[in-house]
Amino acid sequence: MDCIFCDIIEKKSKAEVLFENKSVISFLDIRPVNYGHALVIPKNHYIDFLSIPLIELNNIIEVTQKISYAINKSINPDGLNVITNNGQAAGQSVFHFHFHIIPRFYKDSFTFKPVLKNYERDSITEFAEIIRSEIKLERV
Ligand code: 5GP
Ligand code: ZN
Helix, strand or coil: CCCHHHHHHCCCCCCCEEEECCCEEEEECCCCCCCCCEEEEECCCCCCCCCCCHHHHHHHHHHHHHHHHHHHHHHCCCEEEEECCCCHHHCCCCCCCCEEEEEECCCCCCCCCCCCCCCCCCHHHHHHHHHHCCCCCCCC
Protein backbone atom coordinates (compact mmCIF):
# COMPACT_ATOMS: atom_id res chain seq x y z
CA MET A 1 0.00 0.00 0.00
CA ASP A 2 1.35 3.42 -1.00
CA CYS A 3 0.91 6.00 1.74
CA ILE A 4 3.07 9.09 2.10
CA PHE A 5 2.10 9.48 5.77
CA CYS A 6 3.10 5.88 6.56
CA ASP A 7 6.42 6.65 4.84
CA ILE A 8 6.87 9.67 7.13
CA ILE A 9 6.06 7.55 10.20
CA GLU A 10 8.59 4.94 9.10
CA LYS A 11 11.15 7.74 8.37
CA LYS A 12 11.32 6.70 4.71
CA SER A 13 10.23 10.25 3.85
CA LYS A 14 11.41 13.41 5.56
CA ALA A 15 9.10 15.69 7.50
CA GLU A 16 9.47 18.51 9.99
CA VAL A 17 8.25 16.57 13.03
CA LEU A 18 6.84 18.64 15.90
CA PHE A 19 5.98 15.86 18.31
CA GLU A 20 5.66 12.11 18.47
CA ASN A 21 4.73 9.45 20.98
CA LYS A 22 4.05 5.74 20.57
CA SER A 23 0.73 6.14 18.74
CA VAL A 24 0.63 9.67 17.28
CA ILE A 25 2.91 11.93 15.25
CA SER A 26 2.57 15.60 14.31
CA PHE A 27 4.52 17.39 11.58
CA LEU A 28 4.28 20.52 9.46
CA ASP A 29 2.16 20.39 6.31
CA ILE A 30 4.47 20.74 3.30
CA ARG A 31 1.95 23.05 1.51
CA PRO A 32 0.64 25.24 4.31
CA VAL A 33 -2.39 27.50 4.18
CA ASN A 34 -0.35 29.65 6.58
CA TYR A 35 3.15 29.03 7.98
CA GLY A 36 2.96 26.71 10.97
CA HIS A 37 0.04 24.69 9.51
CA ALA A 38 0.44 21.28 11.17
CA LEU A 39 -0.96 17.79 10.74
CA VAL A 40 -1.64 15.25 13.49
CA ILE A 41 -1.94 11.60 12.50
CA PRO A 42 -2.17 8.16 14.07
CA LYS A 43 0.84 5.91 13.56
CA ASN A 44 -1.52 3.12 12.55
CA HIS A 45 -3.05 3.55 9.12
CA TYR A 46 -6.79 4.34 9.14
CA ILE A 47 -8.41 5.90 6.12
CA ASP A 48 -10.65 8.49 7.74
CA PHE A 49 -12.65 9.76 10.71
CA LEU A 50 -15.30 7.07 10.23
CA SER A 51 -12.89 4.17 10.38
CA ILE A 52 -10.52 5.21 13.16
CA PRO A 53 -11.17 3.46 16.50
CA LEU A 54 -12.27 5.73 19.35
CA ILE A 55 -9.27 4.91 21.52
CA GLU A 56 -6.92 6.09 18.75
CA LEU A 57 -9.03 9.21 18.23
CA ASN A 58 -8.78 10.04 21.93
CA ASN A 59 -4.98 9.91 21.71
CA ILE A 60 -4.98 12.10 18.63
CA ILE A 61 -7.34 14.68 20.13
CA GLU A 62 -5.05 15.02 23.14
CA VAL A 63 -2.01 15.65 20.93
CA THR A 64 -4.02 17.95 18.64
CA GLN A 65 -4.85 20.20 21.57
CA LYS A 66 -1.22 20.12 22.77
CA ILE A 67 0.06 21.18 19.32
CA SER A 68 -2.70 23.79 19.01
CA TYR A 69 -1.53 25.40 22.27
CA ALA A 70 2.05 25.42 20.98
CA ILE A 71 1.09 26.97 17.62
CA ASN A 72 -1.06 29.54 19.34
CA LYS A 73 1.76 30.51 21.70
CA SER A 74 4.57 30.52 19.13
CA ILE A 75 2.89 31.87 15.98
CA ASN A 76 0.31 34.07 17.74
CA PRO A 77 -2.40 33.78 15.06
CA ASP A 78 -5.78 35.53 15.23
CA GLY A 79 -7.47 32.11 15.29
CA LEU A 80 -7.06 28.41 14.51
CA ASN A 81 -9.00 25.97 12.34
CA VAL A 82 -8.86 22.36 13.50
CA ILE A 83 -10.36 20.34 10.69
CA THR A 84 -10.44 16.91 9.09
CA ASN A 85 -11.41 16.33 5.47
CA ASN A 86 -13.17 13.04 4.84
CA GLY A 87 -13.60 11.69 1.33
CA GLN A 88 -12.49 13.16 -1.96
CA ALA A 89 -15.64 15.29 -2.20
CA ALA A 90 -14.72 16.90 1.11
CA GLY A 91 -11.18 17.69 -0.04
CA GLN A 92 -9.31 14.68 1.37
CA SER A 93 -6.19 14.01 -0.68
CA VAL A 94 -4.18 11.75 1.65
CA PHE A 95 -6.19 8.73 2.77
CA HIS A 96 -4.52 8.29 6.13
CA PHE A 97 -6.63 10.00 8.81
CA HIS A 98 -5.34 13.39 9.96
CA PHE A 99 -6.33 16.58 11.68
CA HIS A 100 -5.16 19.87 10.22
CA ILE A 101 -4.27 22.64 12.66
CA ILE A 102 -4.27 25.85 10.64
CA PRO A 103 -3.19 29.15 12.15
CA ARG A 104 -5.53 31.84 10.83
CA PHE A 105 -5.21 35.59 10.42
CA TYR A 106 -7.90 38.16 9.75
CA LYS A 107 -6.21 38.91 6.46
CA ASP A 108 -5.09 35.62 4.94
CA SER A 109 -5.63 33.78 1.70
CA PHE A 110 -7.90 31.02 3.04
CA THR A 111 -11.50 31.54 1.96
CA PHE A 112 -14.24 29.29 3.20
CA LYS A 113 -17.44 31.06 2.33
CA PRO A 114 -20.20 28.56 1.51
CA VAL A 115 -23.51 29.61 -0.02
CA LEU A 116 -25.83 28.68 2.84
CA LYS A 117 -29.18 26.95 2.35
CA ASN A 118 -32.44 27.48 4.21
CA TYR A 119 -34.55 24.51 5.35
CA GLU A 120 -37.97 24.49 3.69
CA ARG A 121 -40.93 24.42 6.13
CA ASP A 122 -40.54 21.42 8.52
CA SER A 123 -37.75 19.74 6.60
CA ILE A 124 -35.24 20.50 9.38
CA THR A 125 -37.21 18.08 11.57
CA GLU A 126 -37.22 15.44 8.83
CA PHE A 127 -33.44 15.69 8.48
CA ALA A 128 -33.05 15.46 12.25
CA GLU A 129 -35.33 12.39 12.34
CA ILE A 130 -33.42 10.41 9.73
CA ILE A 131 -30.10 11.20 11.39
CA ARG A 132 -31.42 10.46 14.90
CA SER A 133 -32.68 7.08 13.69
CA GLU A 134 -29.08 6.08 12.93
CA ILE A 135 -27.66 7.13 16.31
CA LYS A 136 -27.37 3.79 18.03
CA LEU A 137 -25.75 4.53 21.36
CA GLU A 138 -26.99 7.91 22.47
CA ARG A 139 -30.04 10.09 21.91
CA VAL A 140 -29.78 13.86 21.89
P1 5GP B 1 -6.01 16.49 2.95
O1 5GP B 1 -6.10 17.19 1.61
O2 5GP B 1 -6.03 14.98 2.78
O3 5GP B 1 -7.02 16.97 3.96
O4 5GP B 1 -4.62 16.91 3.55
C1 5GP B 1 -3.43 16.30 3.18
C2 5GP B 1 -2.33 17.29 3.47
O5 5GP B 1 -1.09 16.59 3.44
C3 5GP B 1 -2.24 18.42 2.44
O6 5GP B 1 -2.46 19.67 3.07
C4 5GP B 1 -0.81 18.29 1.88
O7 5GP B 1 -0.18 19.53 1.69
C5 5GP B 1 -0.11 17.45 2.94
N1 5GP B 1 0.94 16.62 2.38
C6 5GP B 1 0.86 15.83 1.28
N2 5GP B 1 2.05 15.20 1.06
C7 5GP B 1 2.88 15.60 2.07
C8 5GP B 1 4.24 15.29 2.37
O8 5GP B 1 4.92 14.53 1.69
N3 5GP B 1 4.76 15.88 3.48
C9 5GP B 1 4.03 16.72 4.27
N4 5GP B 1 4.65 17.25 5.33
N5 5GP B 1 2.74 17.04 4.00
C10 5GP B 1 2.17 16.49 2.90
ZN1 ZN C 1 -0.78 5.48 5.94
